[in-house]
Amino acid sequence: MKRNRILIVEDEESLLKLESILLSSKGYKVVGVADGVAAIEEIFSNIPDLVILDVMLPGIDGFEVCRRIKEDPATSKIPVIMLTARKNTQDMDRGLQSGADAYITKPFKSAQLIGTIERILSNAVG
Template sequence: MVTRKKILIVEDEESLLRLESILLTSKGYDVKGVSNGKAALEAMASEKPDLVLLDIMLPEIDGFEVCRIIKVTEETCHIPVIMLTAKKCQDDFSRGQEVGADWYITKPFKSAMVIETIQRFLP
């Protein structure tokens, strides 16, 4: 049996979290969705995802800090993090790179682009 790749979606906007979950589940991924940075870090420890789709503007701990923590933690530093955010300015892209994001997609996004990007990291 083929093990389904696990994706952690971190998105505080419920309708978007649901949409992304449906999209990825329909493509055969095992999806866990959380709505804040603290829950994301807890899920990283318990779920061991293969990839993280991460919003930046989150309650409690923002996506930049969540990404930084993922990338400096030995058990999770190898996990690809794709920033999926409405933040579009160059400073945000640069900050995403600084904290170790593997890719950066801006909202509104095309579903096909998200799937292609994920497939690049999870062949």
């Protein structure tokens, strides 16, 4: 079975470590970056199977990163899960309008994140 490569974009170091450990323990190959510019560079140089994207990032925010991923034909099929503390409906709508495949708010349950990743990746294969 192919090990899916997941890019985590999270500026809070402790959360980046936590998410990386969680996904690695489930057999995913994980790469982490801490800001929007690094995310775009990583995505376009080494296309991941899925992106977990915080909204509040230094430099370029998660909404803009998602929009850039989805508007480029080379990366438009990459699933994006927004994982953020921003819970209001306007932010959720904006996330989905920018192309996110899912929007999960922090604090999150590990099972919810893993379930969402598995569902999206299994749909992407089919």
